[in-house]
Amino acid sequence: MELNEDDGHPEIEALGCDLCTVLKASAKSLAPTVSDEALNTLNELREANLLCDAQISVGEHAFNVHRAIMSSCSSYFRAQFTGFYTSSCGCGAGAASVEEKRVIHIPGISACIMNCVIQFAYLRKTTICEDNVHELLICADYVGMVALVKQCKNYLSRTLTPENCVSIMGFARFRFLEDLHLKARHYMLRYFTEVAARNTDIMEMNIKDFYSIISDDELNTREEDHVWKLCVKWIDRNPESRKQHVAHLMTGVRMGLMTPKCFMEEVKEHPYVIQCEAAKPLIVDTFKFMYDLDFLNPQADELTTPSLAMPRLPHEVIFAIGGWSGGTSKGCIETYDTRADRWVNINAEDPAGPRAYHGTAVIGFKIFSIGGYDGVEYFNTCRVFDAVKKKWSEIAPMHSRRCYVSVTELNGMIYAIGGYDGHNRLNTVERYNPKTNQWSIIPPMNMQRSDASACTLQGRIYATGGFNGQECLDSAEYYDPITNVWTRIANMNNRRSGVSCVAFRNQLYVIGGFNGTARLSTGERFDLDSQTWHFIREMNHSRSNFGLEIIDDMIFAIGGFNGVSTISHTECYVAESDEWMEATDMNIVRSALSANNVAGLPNKRDYIHKERDRLMEERRQRLMATAMAREDIGHNNISQSLVQTNDGAMDDYESPNEDEEAQQQQNITLPFPPVAPAPGLGPTTGPGFASVVFPPPSQLQPVGTIHQNRLMEDRGQENNRRFRMQLRNPRHGSHHEIRRRA
Known part of the structure; x- marks a missing residue:
């Protein structure tokens, strides 16, 4: 019989202290289970009452058993059948002097439950269900059958629901099952x-x-x-x-x-x-x-x-990784604390270097970073970040280089969809199996798609929008892993490259992007039942190549490129009211980033805002800085268009690099599809981009002086009231704070 470290070993402990020590050490390396053939044979002997040497009696029922089998996995039966508890050395000295017991009477236990206990002793498995788990756990705990107690606790942990969690919590505390209670x-x-x-x-x-x-x-x-x-x-x-x-x-x-x-x-x-x-x-x-x-x-x-x-602690954390800013790729990581409404800089950049226009997917507490571009090289390499250990590691590379790749997870597999290899827009798709660390090719899409977006909904993968090398796409299609086929669905209302999509409330939401002319603030959702697209409320900011993720039952749009500059603005969509509301901006302006929600992190305190007691002071300082900045703007007598731009952008916004912002105002770069087929990229360098230079703001035609002065007077009278309203609004409703842009 193979030995189980968790069970008792009376046959070992009867041999003597020295040999006992040696065998115990070797037993730890043996397989923890007995072969199925041996287990079934022992149970057949019991059922046929062959070689049985003891009996367990409960009520009017009696079960014939083998003492050695029952004693091997139960401290209670071991003590009952041998008449003693083992000595400190565990060698069983003096066992021969104790008269062996043949019949054990156990009151208060039903025959059905005892049958399950005996069955587990012989087969190492038994039937556990909602009707018997509590009584079975109590009985297993009473007879000291640790392995069965563990299985019952695991069953209760797996079957927790909103309806039964309180009763299970009370049961666990009453039975002193601390781990189950927690x-x-x-x-x-x-x-x-x-x-x-x-x-x-x-x-x-x-x-x-x-x-x-x-x-x-x-x-x-x-x-x-x-x-x-x-x-x-x-x-x-x-x-x-x-x-x-x-x-x-x-x-x-x-x-x-x-x-x-x-x-x-x-x-x-x-x-x-x-x-x-x-x-x-x-x-x-x-x-x-x-x-x-x-x-x-x-x-x-x-x-x-x-x-x-004082905000409570979040159970989910958004990770914003990498991106494009200031003409170069970034390796920075920020996390979003949804309760404190703060972005937190995390010192855990990938030592292999930065990347942008990549895709990411989450499995457990690991974030897989797939493909991308660093300003020089198009990657087929893939990296994984362990959010618990805070370490990066390499995984198998893809078959193709993929920039602007769409990445999603389905059934524990990661899919890399389309993209750009430096020469061609791709329709090919690869699937990664984390268990084997291997990529395999699956059927290609119907369309070439780079700068598209993909997500999983109802067991299918949906790929939306993108760029095929000639035009921005309004098409979408889905992959069914059962049929292994890609199928087109109805076209979207808008062409969208640099788009983002998520599965939300059993519908497909497609938001933002570039239509070949301008960055979009529009969004639309696809109803699977009616197979139709419907517009949703527009975002407060136009954007392409941004992060999109769900947290707190809201859709968060993060960063991106608005057609003029790279932004750090974050806003969230509330489906109940069909409106977008402002959240705190990221600390770093960037586009071409990835955003992923990681839930249940055991070390989530490493990724949340630490100084929660200073949240009000931080907000006061930002509002006061904004007030002074607006006052300075009021005395500068600038154009109305610039005033309105600043009015929208300066609410609770701190630019991490003012020089970069000024440069972007002077040299605005936009994609030009016929020359450089890669719409949706950042405002400076990017793969496949041409630059278009516009006149600086100083050359724009000013508005009338009287109208401008009246505007500044009105703004001055309203400043104090508006600042107080901005102060109060974030305290209410969700904690995502939640001011609307004018």
């Missing part, structure tokens, strides 16, 4: 919104446990309103005994991050709050925070973020 609690925090809407067990929690959930920094909620509404539901279950805790619960809710409507109508005016004297100071503090008119006072002390507005 998994269930983590699941509850991560999927809090669904748990709050569908779970009923949470209403039966005591105040201590309930408060520990709603006050936890790990609580994952886009809207703090949900937390308060759950508190009200919890009190409503037993108002007479629970309404006394309303003030205590309010300290666990981040009331400063609630929407003003919910705070004013459902918190401030709620009967539970009105009747509680201890709640009144909390209402006053929240009200003062939301409407603090002295926020922009330059003489004010440094602000700290109060506990009522």
Whole structure:
């Protein structure tokens, strides 16, 4: 019989201390399971009552067993059959002096459960289901069958749902199963919104446990309103005994991050709050925070973020990797903390060098970077970044060099679609298997596509838009891995090269890009049922070659090229209201980057904004800097067009390189498809680009002086009110902060 390190080894321990030590050491290197043939033979002997030397009795049922088999995997049966617990050396000295037991009676366990336990002892497997897992785990724990306990815990971990996670968490704590308790609690925090809407067990929690959930920094909620509404539901279950805790619960809710409507109508005016004297100071503090008119006072002390507005920790992090900026490729990495609404610079650049116009895909905690261009070379090389270890490594290269490549993941495989090899636009497709570290060729697309975008939806891969060497494309097609065929779908409403697409709410969203004439702010979604395209609200910024990713049930557009300059602007699309809202800009202006969402990182604190207590001070400093910059602009008497441009671009925007921006204003480069077929690239050098130089802003015709002065006066009168509105708006709704461009 092969030995299992996790199980007991009585046949070894009866041999003596020295030999016992040697055999135990060698046993660790043996296979952890017995062969199926041997296991089945032993079980057949048991079922035929052959060579059985003991009996286990539960209620009116009795099971014939072999003592050695049961003792090998259960400390309880070992002690019962031998009459002792092993000595410290584990050699079994004195075993011969103890009378062996032949019949074991176990009360309180059903015959069905005991049969499962015995079956596992012989076969190392048994039937675990929702109906028996709790009783089976209790029985396995009672008889000391560690391997079976582990399998039951794994089953419960795999079957966690919003409906059962609270009951499993309570069961695990009652049985002192700390690891299972932590998994269930983590699941509850991560999927809090669904748990709050569908779970009923949470209403039966005591105040201590309930408060520990709603006050936890790990609580994952886009809207703090949900937390308060759950508190009200919890009190409503037993108002007479629970309404006394309303003030205590309010300290666990981040009331400063609630929407003003919910705070004013459902918190401030709620009967539970009105009747509680201890709640009144909390209402006053929240009200003062939301409407603090002295926020922009330059003489004010440094602000700290109060506990009522401290953002919780995100469960997902967007990684923005590489790109093109200032005429060169970049290797920089930034991560987006969706709760603090901040981009964080990460010191983990690829030592192999920077790349732009590449594609990336995520499997687990690893980000695969495929192909691309560094300003000189078109890559077929591929790299992988381990977000836990923060290390880059090489994987197998592709068969073809691919710049402007579209990359997506499906069923654990990574697909590299189309692109540009330095000579031709490609329709070929390759598939990477991480288990074998090999690329294989699959059927080509119907169209050549570089600078396109791809995503996965309902088990298919959709490739949209792009450039075929002659024109920007409005076509799209999908690949079905079952039929191994590419199939065209209806054309989009716009031609789009340098486009980005995502699968969102069971539909295909295609956004931005270059139509051969201008960068686009439009977006459209493809309905799979009707096979039709529908426009969505336009973005606040036109852009091509940008990052697009989903987080917090919103679509984020990140960076890109707007036709004049490379940008760092970030905005998010809210499907419920069909509108785009502003988020904080990246720290670095860049296009041709990749953006990926990595969820559940065990070291997520390495990728989030560290100084969360200084968020308010950071925002105050930015608004004050913006105010002074606008005041300077007002005295410079510049043209109306430039004023309006700055008005839109300076809201909460800090240019990381003012000299570069000035140069871009002087020399604006745009793609010219007939000469250089690579639309959608950045404003300076890029593969296959021609430059077009426009006159500098100083040569533009100014607007009338009277109209301009009136404009500046109106702007001056509105500045103070607008700055306060900009200050307050980001505190409400989502944390993605959430100002609209004029």
